[in-house]
Amino acid sequence: MTGRLYQFYRAVTASLTEHDRQYVEKYLPAEAQKLFWNMSTADRYHALHVAYTAIEIAKSEKCDSDLLRRSALLHDVGRTDGSMNVWEKSIAVIIAGCFPEFARKLAQKNNGWLSGILHIYFFHPQIGAEMLEKIGMNKEAEIVSHHHDHVVPESNIELRILQQADSEN
Numbered sequence: 374m375t376g377r378l379y380q381f382y383r384a385v386t387a388s389l390t391e392h393d394r395q396y397v398e399k400y401l402p403a404e405a406q407k408l409f410w411n412m413s414t415a416d417r418y419h420a421l422h423v424a425y426t427a428i429e430i431a432k433s434e435k436c437d438s439d440l441l442r443r444s445a446l447l448h449d450v451g452r453t454d455g456s457m458n459v460w461e462k463s464i465a466v467i468i469a470g471c472f473p474e475f476a477r478k479l480a481q482k483n484n485g486w487l488s489g490i491l492h493i494y495f496f497h498p499q500i501g502a503e504m505l506e507k508i509g510m511n512k513e514a515e516i517v518s519h520h521h522d523h524v525v526p527e528s529n530i531e532l533r534i535l536q537q538a539d540s541e542n
């Protein structure tokens with residue numbers, strides 16, 4: 374609960390530094406940068422800090438750190454700016470936590486305000502993966518599409534690190 378409250382506080386007070394901007398420009402190709410900047414400020418901030426944490430974790434693991442970094446920066450691009458604000462995300466978290474079956478059914482309809490935000494909440498990994506496939510980032514798309522899966526193969530180190538970094542941010 375404390376972690377969720379801290380995440381909420383960080384989301385509403387998020388702002389990017391010049392270093393953050395340069396990091397995105399250095400590590401993402403131009404088409405992917407567009408997707409990154411299409412997220413809300415809160416999600417850009419979140420994605421950057423997931424990437425920083427992931428790269429720290431990767432120092433003690435054998436993995437493709439460039440693929441991991443790009444996947445971390447892009448893992449939530451399925452949540453474009455305006456599709457779900459910080460308050461709506463909090464509502465989705467509460468409803469999905471309290472009424473998981475009801476929330477999933479409503480999310481599938483994608484029809485109306487609550488259904489729409491639940492759709493983004495549950496399906497942003499697949500939405501983001503489709504966006505990445507369209508610009509030829511198939512390896513990143515594969516990782517992004519599974520970033521909220523509960524069961525992950527041991528062998529997919531980049532995905533496991535991304536999930537750990539995501540949960541810490």
Ligand SMILES: [Fe+2]
Nearest residue numbers: 448449497520
């Ligand atoms: Fe996500």
Ligand SMILES: [Fe+2]
Nearest residue numbers: 419448449539
């Ligand atoms: Fe995330």
